[in-house]
Amino acid sequence: MPLQPSVVASLTDLELVARLIVEGVRSGPHRSPFRGFSTEFDQHRSYRPGDDLRHLDWKLLGKTDRLYSRQFRDTTNMAVMLVVDTSASMGFPQEGMSKLRYATIAAAALSYLVVTQGDSAGLMSASGEQLTYLPARGGRAHLRRVLATLDKLQPAGAWRPARAIARAADLLKRRGLIIVLSDFYDDEDDTLREMKRAGRRGHDVAMLQLLSPAEMSLSYPGDREFEDLESGARRTISPAAIGREYRASVATFLEEWRGRARQNGIDYALVTTDEAPERALRTYIVKRGSRLMPARHASQATA
Amino acid sequence: MMFSSPWAWIGALAVAAPIAIHLLTRQQARPLPFPTLRFLKGATITFARQRRLRDVALLVLRCATLLAVVAAGAGPILRAIHGPAPAATVLRRAIVIDTSASMSRKTADGRTAIDSARTQAAALMPSADQTRTIEFDRLDAAIATAAAWLDHAPGRRELVVFSDFQRGALESGTLAMVPKDDGVRLIRIDVPTPAPASASAGLGSRTFSTRAIVEGDTTRVSWRNAFAVPPLAVQVLAGATPSRDVEAAIDAAESQGLPTGTAAHAVAVVSADADGAAQLLANARPIDRPWMFDAVQHVRRDETLTAAAMRSTATLTAPALLDVIARDRQKHIGVAAGAAGAGDAQTLQFFVLTKEPLLLSATIAAAARSAVGSPGWEESEPATLTDAQLAAWNRPTPPEAPVSAQEDGRSDARWFWALALLLVIVETVARRSRPSQIPVEAAHEHVA
Numbered sequence: 224m225p226l227q228p229s230v231v232a233s234l235t236d237l238e239l240v241a242r243l244i245v246e247g248v249r250s251g252p253h254r255s256p257f258r259g260f261s262t263e264f265d266q267h268r269s270y271r272p273g274d275d276l277r278h279l280d281w282k283l284l285g286k287t288d289r290l291y292s293r294q295f296r297d298t299t300n301m302a303v304m305l306v307v308d309t310s311a312s313m314g315f316p317q318e319g320m321s322k323l324r325y326a327t328i329a330a331a332a333l334s335y336l337v338v339t340q341g342d343s344a345g346l347m348s349a350s351g352e353q354l355t356y357l358p359a360r361g362g363r364a365h366l367r368r369v370l371a372t373l374d375k376l377q378p379a380g381a382w383r384p385a386r387a388i389a390r391a392a393d394l395l396k397r398r399g400l401i402i403v404l405s406d407f408y409d410d411e412d413d414t415l416r417e418m419k420r421a422g423r424r425g426h427d428v429a430m431l432q433l434l435s436p437a438e439m440s441l442s443y444p445g446d447r448e449f450e451d452l453e454s455g456a457r458r459t460i461s462p463a464a465i466g467r468e469y470r471a472s473v474a475t476f477l478e479e480w481r482g483r484a485r486q487n488g489i490d491y492a493l494v495t496t497d498e499a500p501e502r503a504l505r506t507y508i509v510k511r512g513s514r515l516m517p518a519r520h521a522s523q524a525t526a
Numbered sequence: 527m528m529f530s531s532p533w534a535w536i537g538a539l540a541v542a543a544p545i546a547i548h549l550l551t552r553q554q555a556r557p558l559p560f561p562t563l564r565f566l567k568g569a570t571i572t573f574a575r576q577r578r579l580r581d582v583a584l585l586v587l588r589c590a591t592l593l594a595v596v597a598a599g600a601g602p603i604l605r606a607i608h609g610p611a612p613a614a615t616v617l618r619r620a621i622v623i624d625t626s627a628s629m630s631r632k633t634a635d636g637r638t639a640i641d642s643a644r645t646q647a648a649a650l651m652p653s654a655d656q657t658r659t660i661e662f663d664r665l666d667a668a669i670a671t672a673a674a675w676l677d678h679a680p681g682r683r684e685l686v687v688f689s690d691f692q693r694g695a696l697e698s699g700t701l702a703m704v705p706k707d708d709g710v711r712l713i714r715i716d717v718p719t720p721a722p723a724s725a726s727a728g729l730g731s732r733t734f735s736t737r738a739i740v741e742g743d744t745t746r747v748s749w750r751n752a753f754a755v756p757p758l759a760v761q762v763l764a765g766a767t768p769s770r771d772v773e774a775a776i777d778a779a780e781s782q783g784l785p786t787g788t789a790a791h792a793v794a795v796v797s798a799d800a801d802g803a804a805q806l807l808a809n810a811r812p813i814d815r816p817w818m819f820d821a822v823q824h825v826r827r828d829e830t831l832t833a834a835a836m837r838s839t840a841t842l843t844a845p846a847l848l849d850v851i852a853r854d855r856q857k858h859i860g861v862a863a864g865a866a867g868a869g870d871a872q873t874l875q876f877f878v879l880t881k882e883p884l885l886l887s888a889t890i891a892a893a894a895r896s897a898v899g900s901p902g903w904e905e906s907e908p909a910t911l912t913d914a915q916l917a918a919w920n921r922p923t924p925p926e927a928p929v930s931a932q933e934d935g936r937s938d939a940r941w942f943w944a945l946a947l948l949l950v951i952v953e954t955v956a957r958r959s960r961p962s963q964i965p966v967e968a969a970h971e972h973v974a
Contacts, residue, residue: 312561408562438561449566450557458563472565
């Protein structure tokens with residue numbers, strides 16, 4: 224049974240949370256799309272003069288009296304860079320599970336999953352002008368550093384997602400997977416541009432758009448004065464009067480991002496903070512499982 | 527309800543303060559932090575522009591508390607609890623109406639002066655807590671009666687006299703009977719100048735007619751006499767064969783010069799020697815007509831009759847119901863008055879209960895004078911007391927003493943303080959039980 228957000232929120236040990244979530248993901252009925260570090264047989268093809276005879280499938284020759292060469296998939300170590308939005312808007316709601324906390328847990332679980340599979344995980348977060356960066360590496364020690372850094376993230380100020388994504392793409396030494404965890408309220412055009420650029424550079428880009436149910440429904444009683452967490456601007460409105468219009472606007476906003484992602488080959492998942500992190504990650508991973516493998520452009524070890 | 531310090535009610539203006547506060551202060555709800563305002567479109571409500579009363583129930587409680595405190599400070603006195611008002615605020619008024627002959631003259635509005643006085647007296651009654659009206663033709667006697675009544679009454683006292691105030695009708699000595707702390711108001715009723723007075727009297731076989739005309743300080747008197755035996759104005763019941771003492775008494779009475787004229791009512795003098803005197807005495811009943819009372823009062827004042835009664839000894843006993851006119855030397859009733867007959871044929875009977883001819887003579891003379899009535903020479907006086915003299919005799923009525931709650935010890939402020947305390951408690955409970963300003967997030971829709 225997946226851990227509910229309330230339970231997850233009560234757990235302070237991020238490594239424990241990540242482990243529980245990953246174990247839940249792995250224990251699911253779905254076949255894990257993750258593959259470990261190995262050279263794997265890929266397919267047979269007809270022997271061509273010049274192929275490496277070491278890859279000649281002698282057994283198949285004995286059976287079929289035909290010459291076939293084995294092709295191998297050279298799976299290199301996958302590097303995953305987690306880009307976490309730590310702007311002030313991610314601090315909503317201020318009671319219960321905030322979006323940043325959810326992003327932190329999701330990033331921790333993804334880091335745990337990736338590293339324990341022998342891949343590399345890194346972290347990039349930006350808050351204002353400050354960038355927090357951990358390179359993509361493997362190993363338990365590095366995983367703990369990543370988790371510790373994630374645990375210390377606090378929402379503050381505004382962020383420039385384009386800059387964070389661009390830096391993440393630059394710092395990934397080799398082609399990898401960039402997963403952006405944000406509400407994507409800021410600099411939409413610049414953000415899309417950098418994600419597309421990262422994709423052109425060979426990286427896989429995925430976006431987990433995080434929202435809370437409260438900001439999606441605007442179900443507040445009476446007249447309220449709302450204050451923007453990042454700009455400090457205030458506005459007094461009647462939620463009941465504009466609720467329908469508000470929800471339509473939010474739905475349009477989300478659909479626009481979904482469309483942009485689809486058009487540009489970017490993995491997209493909408494995650495709400497009332498959803499069990501394990502279920503959300505499993506849905507994302509299983510559904511997009513094949514995309515978690517890095518550009519399988521690697522060396523074609525063929526004869 | 528009374529207030530010992532009504533000026534304290536000016537504090538009620540402070541009620542404007544909570545009203546202004548409720549209007550002017552904004553509902554200081556904490557702003558709700560929100561990730562982005564980009565989707566919050568539509569009409570923006572500005573609290574600063576909305577001046578409406580918030581929390582009307584709390585406002586009413588606060589205003590009521592303030593008013594209760596102000597009322598307590600005003601020193602309320604609940605009469606229902608304490609009973610009648612203190613004596614210092616009660617006004618007792620004695621009203622004297624002059625019913626002398628001059629007041630029978632008609633005033634300019636066509637009513638007699640007496641009726642005009644009675645109308646004005648009735649208008650004064652609502653302004654006093656207790657009123658007693660005394661009507662008499664002699665101001666000195668009426669004022670003495672009024673002063674005696676006022677003297678035994680606590681609180682504020684006032685004497686009001688309605689009269690034409692003929693010169694001589696009222697003297698300063700009469701007003702000296704009124705306690706100096708009592709107020710005195712002398713209200714003049716204007717009456718026209720009296721007609722010349724005339725009278726006739728019989729003396730022996732002659733009848734003398736006199737006419738007096740009063741002009742300012744001058745009195746002109748003219749008289750004439752005629753040979754005529756004047757009839758007695760009263761009937762003397764002395765038996766079929768009057769004794770020599772009775773005849774002598776009648777002659778003695780006539781020799782005094784009794785007024786002639788027709789008696790308005792039947793008056794009889796019953797001698798103790800009269801046949802059936804005892805029976806008449808037993809059958810007599812108490813007088814019950816105003817003219818009888820007037821005649822009895824007139825006869826009772828006859829000094830000659832009083833002196834003659836003091837020298838006599840009653841031989842008959844009058845029933846207790848009859849009016850006493852005079853007493854003998856042993857304080858027994860010497861002359862009594864009773865009524866006989868019925869309807870318009872009633873007779874006023876004066877019973878002489880002694881065989882003393884002197885007393886019989888005096889009673890006949892007094893009864894005759896009362897039956898015909900005096901010409902009222904004094905009522906012919908046209909001059910009246912000046913306004914300056916009346917003003918000098920007027921005295922202000924003592925003002926109503928302010929009720930001091932502390933001195934009186936009857937302030938009910940404690941009830942209003944208790945009410946204010948109760949209202950404060952209710953306001954506190956109501957204020958704390960208001961719903962929290964922090965919104966409770968309801969079930970949210972999940973945007974697909």
